[in-house]
Amino acid sequence: QKEVEQNSGPLSVPEGAIASLNCTYSDRVSQSFFWYRQYSGKSPELIMSIYSNGDKEDGRFTAQLNKASQYVSLLIRDSQPSDSATYLCAGNSGAGSYQLTFGKGTKLSVIP
Amino acid sequence: DVKVTQSSRYLVKRTGEKVFLECVQDMDHENMFWYRQDPGLGLRLIYFSYDVKMKEKGDIPEGYSVSREKKERFSLILESASTNQTSMYLCASSYRRGDRFFGPGTRLTVL
Numbered sequence: 001q002k003e004v005e006q007n008s009g010p011l012s013v014p015e016g017a018i019a020s021l022n023c024t025y026s027d028r029v030s031q032s033f034f035w036y037r038q039y040s041g042k043s044p045e046l047i048m049s050i051y052s053n054g055d056k057e058d059g060r061f062t063a064q065l066n067k068a069s070q071y072v073s074l075l076i077r078d079s080q081p082s083d084s085a086t087y088l089c090a091g092n093s094g095a096g097s098y099q100l101t102f103g104k105g106t107k108l109s110v111i112p
Numbered sequence: 113d114v115k116v117t118q119s120s121r122y123l124v125k126r127t128g129e130k131v132f133l134e135c136v137q138d139m140d141h142e143n144m145f146w147y148r149q150d151p152g153l154g155l156r157l158i159y160f161s162y163d164v165k166m167k168e169k170g171d172i173p174e175g176y177s178v179s180r181e182k183k184e185r186f187s188l189i190l191e192s193a194s195t196n197q198t199s200m201y202l203c204a205s206s207y208r209r210g211d212r213f214f215g216p217g218t219r220l221t222v223l
Contacts, residue, residue: 032210043202043214044155088155092210099170100210104154 004091006103015112019076023089023103026070033065033072036088038105044088048074079110115139116215118203124221131190133218135203141213143206144186146170146178148199149217155202161186193222 003026013019023033032051036044050056050063050072062075072091076083086105119134137144145160147170157170159178167178175197179187186205190197198221204212 034210034212036212043217044212045214046211049210090210090212099157099160100212102155104152 003101004089004103006087006089006106008104009107010109011106012109012111013079015079015081015110017079019079019083019108019110021074021076021087021089021106021108023072023074024070025072025089025091032092033063034090034092034100035061035063035074036090036102038086038088040085076108079108081110081112084108084110116203116205116213118201118215118218120218121216122219122221124223125190125193126223127194129193129222131193131220131222133188133190133201133203133220135186135188135205135215136184137186137205137213138184139205139207139213140183141205141207142183144180145204145206145212146176146186146188147202147204148172149202150199158188193220195222198222 005024035048037047038044048061048063050065053065053067056063060077064073086107088105089103090100092100116137125131143162146158147155149155156172158172158176159170161167161180164183177189201218203215206212
C-alpha cells in the first residue's frame with residue numbers, strides 16, 4: 001500500500017453543497033496529518049492540520065481523523081467556486097521525522 | 113506572513129548545463145526543503161535541511177545537490193541538467209515538522 005492515497009478525481013459538486021475529500025494512509029505515516037490546497041498554476045498552501053482522532057473545524061472546513069481505520073478526510077461546507085483547486089493530503093511519521101509524505105491530490109470543481 | 117521566494121519563475125536550460133535554483137525565506141525557519149512536482153507523480157522530496165550546512169537526502173536526490181550556507185537561503189543545484197529534470201521545482205520552509213510554506217515555484221525546462 002502506498003503511504004498516502006487519494007482519489008485523483010475530479011470531484012464535482014454544486015455550489016453550496018458539501019465537498020468530501022478522502023485520504024487513506026499506511027502505518028508509517030500515522031502521527032499527524034495536513035491538508036494543502038493548490039490552485040492551478042500556484043504552489044500548495046496549508047489549510048488544515050489534525051493530530052488526534054476526531055474532528056477539527058475551522059470556518060467552512062472540517063478535518064476528520066480516524067486512526068483505527070487509517071482514514072483522514074476534509075469536508076468543505078457551503079462549497080464556493082473559489083474552492084475549486086487540488087487538495088493534497090499529507091502525513092508525518094512522527095515527532096522524530098522531518099519527512100512529510102504527500103498524496104497525489106484530489107481535484108475539486110465547484111459548479112456554480 | 114511567511115515569505116518564501118525563488119529566484120526564477122521560469123527557466124530554460126540546455127542539456128549538460130549546470131543549473132542553480134535559489135530559495136530565500138524571511139521567517140527564520142530552521143527547516144528548508146526542495147520538492148519537484150510532476151503530473152501524475154505528485155510532490156516528491158529531493159533534499160531537505162534542518163540547519164545551516166546540514167543536508168539530508170529525500171526520496172529522489174540523484175542528479176541534484178544542495179547548499180545551505182546561511183539560514184535563510186537554500187540552493188538546489190543540477191550538476192548536469194538532463195531532459196528528465198524538466199519539472200516544477202518548489203522550495204518550502206517550516207518551523208514545525210508538519211508545516212510547509214511553499215515558494216511560488218520555478219518551472220524548469222531542459223532542452
